[in-house]
Amino acid sequence: MINSKKNNHFIEKKETPLIKQYNNIKIQYPDTILLFQVGDFYETFGKDAVLCSKTLNIVLTKRSKNGVYLAGFPCHSINNYLPKLIRSGFRVAICNQLEEAKKGKNIVKRGVVELMTPGTTMNEHVIKHKFNNFLASIFIENNIFGLSFxxxxxxxFFTIEDNQEIAIQYINNFNPSEILIQKKYYQFFNNLFQKKYHIFLMEDYLYNYSFAYEKLVSHFQTxxxxxxxxxxxxxxxxxxGIILFYLYDTLHFKIKHISNIKRIKRKNFMYINDYTFRNLEILKSFDNEGVSLIQVLDHTITPMGYRLLKKWIVFPLLNIFRIKKRYHIIQELCIDDEIRIFIINKLKNIPDIERIISKIALENISPKEMFTLHQSINYIKEIRNKIIITKNKHLIEIGKTIQDCDEISKKIITTIYQYPPYQIEKGKGNVIIEGVSKELDDIRLFYFSQKEYLNQLCSKEQRNSGISNLKIKFHKIYGYFFEIKNKEKQKIPKHWIQKQKLSNCERYLTEDLKNYELQILNAEQxxxxxxxxIFSTLIRKLLNSIKKLQNNATILAELDVYCSFSSIAIEKNYIKPVICESSxxxxxxxxxxxIECQFISKNSYIPNDIYLNKKNQQILMITGPNMSGKSAILRQTAIIILMAHIGSFVPAQYAKIGLTDKIFSRVGGYDNISLGESTFMVEMNETANILNNITEKSFILLDEIGRGTNTYDGISIAQSIIEFLHENKLRPLTLFSTHYHELNNIPISLKRVKNYHISTKKIKNNIIFMRKLIPGSCDNSLGIYVAKMAGxxxxxxxxxxxxxxxxxxxxISFVKKEKKSISFMKKIQNFFSKKK
Structure with missing residues (x-):
């Protein structure tokens, strides 16, 4: 959504007190949808009503008197409708009634209690359980992007500074729910991302270095x-700084849990562009029912673990020491079943404590979540005590970084009941344990001795009235009363006050019962x-411990990912790769x-060997029939390299992986209709990006380059690209698959290009794909045979x-003629040379 005066539609026709109140509040939130509570409904008016009607598929009505559009829904349904508005990119201000409606009062007091935007919401029904919900901010100057998430x-909280190409990749990696940009860059940004993201325009004057710097040091108190x-x-x-300003501007004042800001340095991580993420199906499969790499690697237990796993995949490491450290921990967990299973079992009892910690800062945590935090602290302590007695120095190191939170746990358990039955926010008690407050204990004693007092009062009135079966009853609307059957009405004392008359009985009050009911109601309140x-005091006591809790949550997430990697390594027979500085x-x-996960038998997938180096085998040119598995070999090589850099074990018998700073992939074909680009144009765009950005540590996959145009153009382009990569001084390692058998002669002139092909076996009239990569070229794509198999x-x-x-x-005829022509020309040349 975009903030613009064009969206500020206020209702001016024949203002009633209600509409006047609405307009006064709406003018404070002109770029939001205002959910205005009227009784048991949230109503929207004017332009907001039209938008809500379309987005939520609810009825749009029009007041006959003033022609104002209305659309609304019941208050109890807000968790059904609010997520749809937020996910559609709208900012939503929730305006509640702040007092009960009273007779004689023209209008009730109302006010905005919460302002939600796609990037700032904490609503559990809006944000996805296992996923981050990032708000992004962009500042551009001299074609350099300043980014914050x-x-x-x-x-x-993260910040980055880089060129446009890298900035775009970071934005796509973080996939923010909302992006803040300067007004003047609106058109530029929309052209850049084709309206992929929800944006909010900020005033240009806010983008001031001193203003932003002051915001940050003030927030962090440094x-x-x-x-x-x-x-x-x-x-x-x-x-x-713009992000912090926006958080405060959207009523997010309690953000003490944002206690650190991290710098992301490009040199620390492998670069993988969007094309490659998509082509390799790393985060998402092409097919909605397909499986992506992250789904295969995800054996995490907690939401924190899954979020960290995704970050590790999106930001593969280039630090060999850190990569090897991950290997060592995974190896130890693979060997030591007892400790791995112990950690996994404890993790199963731990909820999303990262978000629970954030609720402490926002002072929006429930007693149940608070007690869950106490339990989690105990589980984390048990994990710490277990891993610090292992023999693995890296696990011991992790254990020692887990901070002692016993004091936090003690504060919780000595304040609230175990498994509190009610949430304080709902107006119920019975949360704070006995002994915390004498005043509270005394009032509770009075409140919970109702039965005894009422029995005494009932006995007293039985004796005085002579009504032996007299009983005191309670109704949630009418309160306490004596209920008398019609046949005993003559015994009713004169000082009793009639409250209600029914067909078969009458209900009465006494002054004692009336006063006691008032005392009970006051006591309950x-x-x-x-x-x-008391609960609010407990929350404030925990605010200073947020950093400790966040530290432990981070370590817990790491252990979750390590256990996930070790579990899949055991299950799928992955091995520890060798990572080295060489290429x-x-x-x-x-x-x-x-692909191997789709086979029932573990041994069904045909493994293959790949060897690449800069000296004599820089480029493998792979040929083979359709459906033989060329693309699978290309993809699996890139994925194994990626897995090695995130610290995971890999699916192989042995793997020595040179440090790779970029993986480029041009695999598969599709049209980009939205940009009017053909398959061939998309292919050339992606290939151009690769050729213009290679480094000496790049790894490149090129699958059937040039197939989107005519044969001779395609062959020319493919051969030229191979020559370019071969002659480039950076010598990037490359896998190049093709159906152009005319390229098989390239290794004759380019010494670091080697021919390989996928083997097949012919039995009678059937072709068997062996799925095995072997040296040499293949002269037949078997396209007609594949067509026959397809029906x-x-x-x-x-x-x-x-x-x-x-x-x-x-x-064949053409080649023979060409040879004869060449032979004839040579004879003529020889004849004239002899004459000379």
Missing amino acids: VDISTGE NSLKGFGIHDLKLGIIAS TIFLLEKK DIRILGGRHPV IPIKVISRAEHILQMLKNKR
Whole structure:
């Protein structure tokens, strides 16, 4: 959504007191949809009503008197409708009635209690359980982007400064729910991302370095930003300051859990562009029912673990020490079943404590969540005590970084009951344990001795009235009363006050019963207020411990990912790769981790070997029939390299992986209709991006380049690309698959290009795909055979075979003529040379 005066539609026709109140509040939130509580409904008016009607598929009505559009829904249905508005990109202000409607009062008091936007909401019905919900901010100057990302539901805060291409990739990696940009860049940004993201326009004057710097140091309560390592990022600081301003502007004042800001340095992580993520199906499969790499690797137990796993996949490491450290921990967990299973079992009892911690900062945590935090602290302590006695130094190191939170746990358990039955926010008591407050205990004693007092009062009135079967009853609307059957009406004392008359009985009050009921109601309200006050005090006591809790949650997430990697390594027979500074890649018995999951038998997938180096085998040119598995080999090689860099074990018998700073993939074909680009244009765009951005540590996959155009153009482009990569001084390692058999002669002139093909075996009239990569070239794509397997009519297949034979004969005839022509020309040349 975009903030614009064009969206500020206020209702001016024949203002009633209600509409006047609405307009006064709406003018404070002009760029939001205002959900205006009227009794048991949330109503929207004017332009908001039209938008809500379309988005929520609810009835749009029009007042006959003033022609104002209305659309609304019941208050109890807000969790059904609110998520739809937020996910559609709208900002929503929730305006509640702040007092009960009273007779004689023209209008009730109302006010905005919450302002939600796609990037700042904490509503559990809006944000996805296992996923981050990032708000992004962008500042651009001299074609350099300052970026900032914050997730208020977890407290994570990042900043980056880089060129446009890298910035775009970071934005796509973080996939923010909302992006803040300057007004002047609206058109530029929309062209860049084709309206992919929800954006909110900020006033240009806010983008001031001093203003942003002050916002950050004020929030973190520091004298400078040097301690965060971002002091030299002018554009990043401006982008980050804008985010904090926006959070405060959207009523998010309680964000103490955002206690750190991290700098992301490009040199620390492998670069993988969007094309490659998509082509390799790393985060999402092409098919809605298909499986992606992250789904295969995800054996995490907690939401924190899954979020961290995704970050590790999106940001593969380039630090060999950190990668090897991950290997060592996974190896130890693979060996030690007892400790791995122990950690997994404890993790099963731990909820999303990152978001529970954030609720402490927002002072929006329930007693039940508070008690869950106490239990989680105990489970984390048990994990710590277990891993610090292992023999693995890295696990011991992790255990020692888990901070002692016993004091926090003690504060919780000595304040609230175990398994509190009610939430304080709902106006119920019975949360704070006995002994915390004498005042609360005394009022409770009075409140919970109702039965005894009422029995005494009932006995007294029985004696005085002579009504032996007299009873005191209670109704949630009418309160306490004496109920008398009609046959005993003559015994009713004169001082009794009639409350209600029914067909078979009458209900009465006494002054004693009336006064006691009033005391009970006051006691119930007092208990609620006291409990709420004590619980709020407990929350404030925990605010200073947020960093400790966040530290432990982060470590817990790491252990979750390590256990996930070790579990899948055992289950799928993955091995620990060797990561090294050299550029060589040697994979023995490599398998595609996603494809092999589709086989019932573990040994059904045919493994393959890949060896690449800069000296004599820089480029493998792979040929083979359709459906033989060329693309699978390309993809599995890239995925194994990626897995090695995130610290995971890999599906192979042996893998030595040279440090790779970029993976480029041009695999598969599709049209980008929205941009008017053909398959070939998309292919060339992606290939251009690869050729213009290679480094000496890049790894490249090129699958059937040039197939989107005519044969001769395609062959020319493919050969030229191979020559370019071969002659480039950076010598990037490359796998190149093709159906152009004319390229098989390239290794004759380019010494670091080697021919490989996928083997097949012919038995009678059937072809068996062996799925095995072997040296040498293949001269037949077996396209007609594949067409036959697909069910193409026999008549079509027979005609295709006939045409193919004709074309082969013509080619043979043409080659013979060419040879004769060349021979004849040589004879003429020899004749004239002899004459001379």
